[in-house]
Amino acid sequence: MKPKIWLSSPHMSGAEQTYIKEAFDTNWVAPLGPNVTGFEKDLESYLKEGRHVAALASGTSALHLSLILLGVTTGDEVICQSKTFSASANPIVYQGATPVFVDSETDTWNICPIQLEIAIKDRISKGKKPKAIIAVHLYGMPYKVDEIHSIANKYKIPVVEDSAESLGSHFKGQNCGTFGDLSILSFNGNKIITTSGGGALVTRTESQKKKAVFLATQARDNAPHYQHTHIGYNYRMSNIVAGIGRGQMTILDSHVEKRRSNHDIYYNTFKDNNKITFLLEPEGHFSNRWLSCIQLDSYETREGLRLALEKENIESRPLWKPMHLQPIFKDAPSYLNGVSEELFNRGLCLPSGSNLSKEELDRVISAIKTYFAVC
Secondary structure (H helix, E strand, O other), X not given: OOOOEOOOOOOOOOOHHHHHHHHHHOOOOOOOOHXXXXXXXXXXXXXXXXXXXXXXXXXXXXHHHHHHHOOOOOOOEEEEEOOOOHHHOXXXXXXXXXXXXXXXXXXXXXXXXXXHHHHHHHHHHOOOOOOEEXXXXXXXXXXOHHHHHHHHHHOOOOEEEEOOXXXXXXXXXXXXXXXXXXXXEEXXXXXXXXXOOOEEEEEOOHHHHHHHHHHHEOOOOOOOOOOOOOOOOEOEOOHHHHHHHHHHHOOHHHHHHHHHHHHHHHHHHHOOOOOEXXXXXXXXXXXXXXXXXXXXXXXXXXXXXXXXXXXXXXXXXXXXXXXXXXXXXXXXXXXOOOHHHHHHHHEEEEOOOOOOOHHHHHHHHHHHHHHHHHO
């Protein structure tokens, strides 16, 4: 069998081992330590805009803490982009709140401003003003920042910016991860950089960060004994994991450059194929191209290509199945225009890793060409 080509595998720089070794040599293997502080400062320097970063166990834990900081609780409603991974929606349920799903638009595949305002007006008319909006930069493509935040400001609803897939992306020169009232990052194994598992909460104030860190470390009160006046969580990033992150930060920009190059090669190769269309960057949008995504002319073509690649031991994946189509959320309120379902039916993610070799990329392209030659 031919060697496996992965969709998006971890890509180490080599510098990670230096930070990990230092942690072992100094016996900083406990949950906290200098790598955690250093990684947070690295991210703050990269993001700019005066933001504060709390390094956490996952992007999901960052989303959960975001909702807690915003006061989301039992009986509340939170608007969430339907076209996303389930981790964007699950923390809403953790808090006993109800997700309200909003469909996508075709320019960025992200939350639709028109449907968003329809949803807000309708929920208010029912006496349920949403407590927050979770907007996602899908596959690294920034959502329509100006329109979404204009609507959020109009109705005075805070935005949780889900930047799990978009570190290194920017809109009008400002980094994704800095637009939300609160923002989150993910460093899962398949992301643009990885800490194996991990995430971060990006806040606008130091006090927000301190409260998040307090909650993330079991909400231990300032006392000589273990005392708790709040429910806490074991959500803090470890010093070892943060060392991997520090090494990854040294090559973040080169990872973005390589993924964008992969996308450009796919685009230039297949732009004249009338069965394939690409997600292009609207004006002002800069995508890290975390994953290179295409739309086929039909579900049948999409599935045929996916299976043809699978036969060649090449991993590909349909676009995220919208949350409003997930069995667990079948009864949740939804405001739909059909875009996200159509994207799911016809969309495919191609191998996109920054460690994808020329030979591997050529093999993927050859397999796609062969499929269209015989289908």
